[in-house]
Amino acid sequence: MINHEYVHGRQPTFRLSRLGGMTATATSAFAGIGRSDAALRTFLHGLPGVDQVGAEQRAAMLGTRSIKTTAKAWAIDLAIRMVDLTTLEGADTPGKVRALCAKARRPDPADPSAPAVAAVCVYPSMVPVAAEELAGSGVHLASVATAFPSGQAPLDVKIADTRAAVAAGADEIDMVISRGAFLAGRYAEVYDEIVAVKEACGDAHLKVILETGELATYDNVRRASWLAMLAGGDFIKTSTGKVPVAATLPVTLVMLEAVRDFRAATGRQVGVKPAGGIRTTKDAIKYLVVVNETAGEDWLDPDWFRFGASTLLNDLLMQRTKLKTGHYSGPDYFTVD
Amino acid sequence: MFEYAPAPESRSIVDIKPSYGLFVDGEWVDGEIRNKTVNPATEEVLAEVAWATEAEVDSAVRAARSAYENVWSRTSGRERAKYLYRIARIIQERSRELAVLESIDNGKPIRESRDVDVPLVAAHFFYYAGWADKLSYAGFGEGPRPLGVAGQVIPWNFPLLMLAWKIAPALACGNTVVLKPAETTPLTALLFAEICQEADLPPGVVNIVTGAGDTGHALVSHPGVDKVAFTGSTDVGRAIARAVAGSRKKLTLELGGKAANIVFDDAPIDQAVEGIVNGIFFNQGHVCCAGSRLLVQESVYDDVLASLKRRMALLRVGDPLDKNTDIGAINSAAQLDRIRTLSEIGASEGATQWSPPCSLPDRGFWFAPTIFTGVTQAHRIAREEIFGPVLSVLTFRTPAEAVEKANNTPYGLSAGVWTDKGSRILWMADRLRAGVVWANTFNKFDPSAPFGGYKESGYGREGGRHGLEAYLDV
Amino acid sequence: MSDRLAVRKTYKLYVGGKFPRSESGRSYLVQDSNVALASRKDVRDAVVAARAAVKGWSGATAYNRGQILYRVAEMLEGRRDQFVGLGETPADVDAAIDRWVWYAGWSDKIAQVYGNANPVAGPYFNISAPEPTGVVGIVAPPDSPLLGLVSVVAPAIVTGNTVVVLASEGQPLPAVTLAEVLATSDLPGGVVNILTGRVAETGPWLAAHMDVNAIDLTGVPDAELARSLEEAAAGNLKRVVRPPATPIDWHADPGLGRLTAFLETKTVWHPKGV
Incomplete structure (x- = not known):
C-alpha cells in the first residue's frame, strides 16, 4: 500500500521527475515534452536506471510469497475479473468469437458465482460479432489495432484501423508501438503515433503495447512506459503475444514502478497489462503480489490491472473449484473454446 | 486489500529433544x-x-x-x-x-x-x-x-x-x-x-x-x-x-561493523531502495556487515527517503515460521535491550525516529523496522553497531565526502555503493576501507568469495x- | 697521517623524510657514536608522518613503487663499503641489496598471485584484491641490523604500507645509514620512519598506538615483552606478526609471508546485467 503522505509531501527538486516526488500541479513540467526527439531523449534518459539483477531478484523474491486459503480464493476471483480473454489467430471465426464471449460472460457454467472476466480481446474484423455477444454484459470489448502485431504500417492506416474498431463497438484499443522507431531513438515519432491513436480512440481506452520482449533492456521498458504514459496511454501492456518473449514478472515489476511514479508525478493513474505466457493460477497470483507490493492496492482492480491470456482462465477456474470442493479438478470439467 | 492469509511452515518436521548434552x-x-x-x-x-x-x-x-x-x-x-x-x-x-x-x-x-x-x-x-x-x-x-x-x-x-x-x-x-x-x-x-x-x-x-x-x-x-x-x-x-x-x-x-551504504543521485533508485532495505533489515539487522549507515547524496535525498518509507511500510513483521514474514524476532531480550537503548540515545541526541505502522506480537522479542534521519557523524547511532533493524540516515554532496564519511569509523567490514556510473564505482571501491564492497547490490555471500574486515x-x-x-x- | 680533523656524523632519527634529533634531546652511546634515544613523542611524530604518507604511497602505481624500491637497491649498492665499514659482512650487504631488488619486483605481481577472481554462484562480477593495511609498526631484528632490517621493511612498504621502525637497539648505525640511502632514493618522506633507542621504552607506545594498523614483533626476542606488546596491539585489533619460534635465517628465501601479513583482502561484487 502506498502511503501518499510520503509520496506527495515533498517539495519538488530539479530531478524529482526521476522518482515522481512531484505534486500533481507539476504536470505542466511535462508540457511540450513530446515536441522533439531531443526533449524526449533528455527526459527518458534522465529516468533512473534499472539494474537487471536487482529487479529480477526483487521479482523472484515476491514470487516466493505464499498465498493460501482465503487469500488465494480472493486472489483467484480477482484474477478472473482481470482477464482479457483473448483470441488473436488468423483462424478466428465468428463462431470461435461467439463461444469466447459466452465464456467471458459466464466462465464456469457449473458455478454461477464465478465472476465474469474483464474483457474479450479480438482482431478488428471480429469486433462486430463480439459487440453483439457482449452487449449489456458489462464485459469490455477490446480490439487490437494499429497493424497488430508488427506495428509496421503507415500512420493513416493505423488510425483508420483504430477508428473502425471503435466504430464497430470496441471500448478498448490495444495498440502496438513501433519498436523500430523506439530503438532507433525516434521517440517523437512513437509519441506522436500514440497521441494520434489516442485521439482516434475517442472515449475508448487506449492500451499501449510496448512489446517488451523486443526492447531488450529494463531501462528501455521503463523509458517506453513513460513515453506511452506521457503520450496519453490509459494502460501500458507488455506484449502482443506474437514474439518469443512475452510478459515476465520483472518486466511487469518495472512497468508497475513506472505507473506508480507517473501517478505520483502527475496525479494520473495508468493501468498495466501483462500479456502472453501467463498460464497458471500460481503465475497469476505472483503477478498480483507484485502489483500489491509495487504499485499498491489501488491497482488491484480490473480497471487498473489486466491479464492478457486465454488458457489462464481455465486454470483459475480449476483452482477455484479445488478450493471450494477440497479436491483437485480436471480439464474435462471446464469448457475449452 | 490483499491480505495474505497466514502461511506457516510446519514445525512438525523438527524433533527438538527436551535436553541436549x-x-x-x-x-x-x-x-x-x-x-x-x-x-x-x-x-x-x-x-x-x-x-x-x-x-x-x-x-x-x-x-x-x-x-x-x-x-x-x-x-x-x-x-x-x-x-x-x-x-x-x-x-x-x-x-x-x-x-x-x-x-x-x-x-x-x-x-x-x-x-x-x-x-x-x-x-x-x-x-x-x-x-x-x-x-x-x-x-x-x-x-x-x-x-x-x-x-x-x-x-x-x-x-x-x-x-x-x-x-x-x-x-x-x-x-x-x-x-x-x-x-x-x-x-x-x-x-x-x-x-x-x-x-x-x-x-x-x-x-x-x-x-x-x-x-x-x-x-x-x-x-x-x-x-x-x-x-x-x-x-x-x-x-x-x-x-x-x-x-x-x-x-x-x-x-563488528558499521557499514556505509552510499546512494548517488544517478543510482538505479528502485534497486537501491531494495538494497537499503536488504542491507539493514535482512535478518533483523543482526548482521555484522549490515548497511547500517545510509549515505544519500543530497540531490536525491527526498526521493530516496520517500521511496524507502513507502517500501518499509510493506515489510511484514511477525511469526518467523510464516513464509511471508520479512522481519522476524529479535534474538534475545538482551539484544532487544541494546537496540532499545541505542534507539533512545538516537532520539535523545536529536535524530528523528520513524517506523512504519506495524503491529508487533505481544509475546517474544520484537522491534519495528526503524530509520533515524537527521543523523550526523557525531551521533552515537552513527558510530556504534546497533545490530538491529535500525538505520541511520546521513547525507553527502560529493564522492570525496562520501568516502570520507564512509571511512570515518574504526570498523571496516563492508560498504555499499549505488551508482550507474562504472568509473565511479571503481573509484569508490578503491577508496573504501572495507573488506567487502557491494556495488549496486548488498549482503551477497558466496563460499568462493572471501569475507572479512x-x-x-x-x-x-x-x-x-x-x-x-x-x-x-x- | 693527515692533520685534518675528521667530520663526525651525528646519528639522528629519520622521520617524515627528515633527520631530526629526538625531541627528548637524549642520546646513547654506540660504537663511540652518540645515537638519538627516541622517546614516546618521537613515536607519536613518526606515526603522524607515516599516516600522512599512506595516501600518496598506497595511491602510487605498483610500477612506481617497484621503481623506487629498485632505486633503493641502486643507492645501497653504491654505499656498500660504508656498511661494511660499520661492521656488516659483505655477504649481508649483498643480500640486503638483493632483497630490495627481490621485493621491488613483487610490487606489481603480488596482487596477481594473492588476488582472485571468484566464481560466485550468481550473476556477479566478483574479485578479491590485496590492499595495504596502512601504517605498520616494526621492531627490527636486533641481531641483523642491515639485512634483517631490510627484510622486514621492504615487504611492508612495497605493497603500499608505510612503516615506523624501531631499529636494532644495540646496532643502530646501519639503520641510520640506511635512512640516508632511503632519503636519496625518491622514496617519499614518511614512508619509512626509523627510530633508534630502547625498544622496551618505545615499543609499548607503538604497539598501543590507535592509529597504527599492524605491528611486526620479529625483533622482540624477549617473550614477556612480546606478549605485552601483542596484548597492547589488541586495543585496536592490530595485525600482529609474532617473534619467530626459531631464529630466522635471513639469507633464506623469504617467501610471501611478510608481504601478505600486511595486506588486507577486499572483495568487490557487482551485478552483471544489461
Whole structure:
C-alpha cells in the first residue's frame, strides 16, 4: 500500500521527475515534452536506471510469497475479473468469437458465482460479432489495432484501423508501438503515433503495447512506459503475444514502478497489462503480489490491472473449484473454446 | 486489500529433544551445568542445553587432539573431501528441518533460513570439500600442513552458516575442531553433530560444546588449541586477541561493523531502495556487515527517503515460521535491550525516529523496522553497531565526502555503493576501507568469495582460497 | 697521517623524510657514536608522518613503487663499503641489496598471485584484491641490523604500507645509514620512519598506538615483552606478526609471508546485467 503522505509531501527538486516526488500541479513540467526527439531523449534518459539483477531478484523474491486459503480464493476471483480473454489467430471465426464471449460472460457454467472476466480481446474484423455477444454484459470489448502485431504500417492506416474498431463497438484499443522507431531513438515519432491513436480512440481506452520482449533492456521498458504514459496511454501492456518473449514478472515489476511514479508525478493513474505466457493460477497470483507490493492496492482492480491470456482462465477456474470442493479438478470439467 | 492469509511452515518436521548434552569424541555426554534455550518469537522454552565447564572443554579439546593425531591428520585429502561432500549432501537432504529449526531457535524468517542460510551452508561444505585434496595448488606451497586443533566460537545471528564457515575449511585443511555455538542458538549446531554421526565422520574430528562466555573463554585460552577462530563483537574479539597474546595460536577474527551504504543521485533508485532495505533489515539487522549507515547524496535525498518509507511500510513483521514474514524476532531480550537503548540515545541526541505502522506480537522479542534521519557523524547511532533493524540516515554532496564519511569509523567490514556510473564505482571501491564492497547490490555471500574486515572489524578471511590460510601452517 | 680533523656524523632519527634529533634531546652511546634515544613523542611524530604518507604511497602505481624500491637497491649498492665499514659482512650487504631488488619486483605481481577472481554462484562480477593495511609498526631484528632490517621493511612498504621502525637497539648505525640511502632514493618522506633507542621504552607506545594498523614483533626476542606488546596491539585489533619460534635465517628465501601479513583482502561484487 502506498502511503501518499510520503509520496506527495515533498517539495519538488530539479530531478524529482526521476522518482515522481512531484505534486500533481507539476504536470505542466511535462508540457511540450513530446515536441522533439531531443526533449524526449533528455527526459527518458534522465529516468533512473534499472539494474537487471536487482529487479529480477526483487521479482523472484515476491514470487516466493505464499498465498493460501482465503487469500488465494480472493486472489483467484480477482484474477478472473482481470482477464482479457483473448483470441488473436488468423483462424478466428465468428463462431470461435461467439463461444469466447459466452465464456467471458459466464466462465464456469457449473458455478454461477464465478465472476465474469474483464474483457474479450479480438482482431478488428471480429469486433462486430463480439459487440453483439457482449452487449449489456458489462464485459469490455477490446480490439487490437494499429497493424497488430508488427506495428509496421503507415500512420493513416493505423488510425483508420483504430477508428473502425471503435466504430464497430470496441471500448478498448490495444495498440502496438513501433519498436523500430523506439530503438532507433525516434521517440517523437512513437509519441506522436500514440497521441494520434489516442485521439482516434475517442472515449475508448487506449492500451499501449510496448512489446517488451523486443526492447531488450529494463531501462528501455521503463523509458517506453513513460513515453506511452506521457503520450496519453490509459494502460501500458507488455506484449502482443506474437514474439518469443512475452510478459515476465520483472518486466511487469518495472512497468508497475513506472505507473506508480507517473501517478505520483502527475496525479494520473495508468493501468498495466501483462500479456502472453501467463498460464497458471500460481503465475497469476505472483503477478498480483507484485502489483500489491509495487504499485499498491489501488491497482488491484480490473480497471487498473489486466491479464492478457486465454488458457489462464481455465486454470483459475480449476483452482477455484479445488478450493471450494477440497479436491483437485480436471480439464474435462471446464469448457475449452 | 490483499491480505495474505497466514502461511506457516510446519514445525512438525523438527524433533527438538527436551535436553541436549555436549558432543565430544563422537558421543553425547551430559553436561554438568544446564541451561535453557528459548524461542525468541514466543519466549517458549525449547530445550535444556549444557553450558560446558572448563573440564568439559578440556575433554573436548583432548578428544580433538587425539582425533587429529591418530586419525584426521592421517586421513588423505581425498578421503577428507568425501566426508565433507557427504556432510554437504546430508545438509541438502535435511534442509527443511535445518531451516525450520534455525528459525525457531534464532527468530529469523523461514524465507531467509530456507532461501539463504541453509543453501549457503551446503554450498560452503561443497566448496571446501573440493579443496581438501588440492591444497598443494592453493598457492601456499607444496603440501601445506594443518595447524592441529581449532577452537571456534560463533555468534547467534547465523548459527548454522557461521558453523559452516568455521568447520568446513578447518576440516578440509586437516584440522579437528571444538566449536562453541552461541548460548541463545545452540540447536542447529547440535543437529549438525547428528549429521556428523550420520556421515560417519570419525569421532573427535568435530566436537560441539554449548555454553556462554565462560565456555568460550575456556576454549580459546586452552593451551591445547592451535588455532582460534571467532566471529562476534569487537569487544570480545579484543579480549580474545589479548588472551592468545604470547601464544603460538593462530587467530582470525570476524567482528563488528558499521557499514556505509552510499546512494548517488544517478543510482538505479528502485534497486537501491531494495538494497537499503536488504542491507539493514535482512535478518533483523543482526548482521555484522549490515548497511547500517545510509549515505544519500543530497540531490536525491527526498526521493530516496520517500521511496524507502513507502517500501518499509510493506515489510511484514511477525511469526518467523510464516513464509511471508520479512522481519522476524529479535534474538534475545538482551539484544532487544541494546537496540532499545541505542534507539533512545538516537532520539535523545536529536535524530528523528520513524517506523512504519506495524503491529508487533505481544509475546517474544520484537522491534519495528526503524530509520533515524537527521543523523550526523557525531551521533552515537552513527558510530556504534546497533545490530538491529535500525538505520541511520546521513547525507553527502560529493564522492570525496562520501568516502570520507564512509571511512570515518574504526570498523571496516563492508560498504555499499549505488551508482550507474562504472568509473565511479571503481573509484569508490578503491577508496573504501572495507573488506567487502557491494556495488549496486548488498549482503551477497558466496563460499568462493572471501569475507572479512579491515581495522577493528577483525582480520583473516573466510571463504574462497583465502579462507584456507586461516587453517594452514603458512 | 693527515692533520685534518675528521667530520663526525651525528646519528639522528629519520622521520617524515627528515633527520631530526629526538625531541627528548637524549642520546646513547654506540660504537663511540652518540645515537638519538627516541622517546614516546618521537613515536607519536613518526606515526603522524607515516599516516600522512599512506595516501600518496598506497595511491602510487605498483610500477612506481617497484621503481623506487629498485632505486633503493641502486643507492645501497653504491654505499656498500660504508656498511661494511660499520661492521656488516659483505655477504649481508649483498643480500640486503638483493632483497630490495627481490621485493621491488613483487610490487606489481603480488596482487596477481594473492588476488582472485571468484566464481560466485550468481550473476556477479566478483574479485578479491590485496590492499595495504596502512601504517605498520616494526621492531627490527636486533641481531641483523642491515639485512634483517631490510627484510622486514621492504615487504611492508612495497605493497603500499608505510612503516615506523624501531631499529636494532644495540646496532643502530646501519639503520641510520640506511635512512640516508632511503632519503636519496625518491622514496617519499614518511614512508619509512626509523627510530633508534630502547625498544622496551618505545615499543609499548607503538604497539598501543590507535592509529597504527599492524605491528611486526620479529625483533622482540624477549617473550614477556612480546606478549605485552601483542596484548597492547589488541586495543585496536592490530595485525600482529609474532617473534619467530626459531631464529630466522635471513639469507633464506623469504617467501610471501611478510608481504601478505600486511595486506588486507577486499572483495568487490557487482551485478552483471544489461
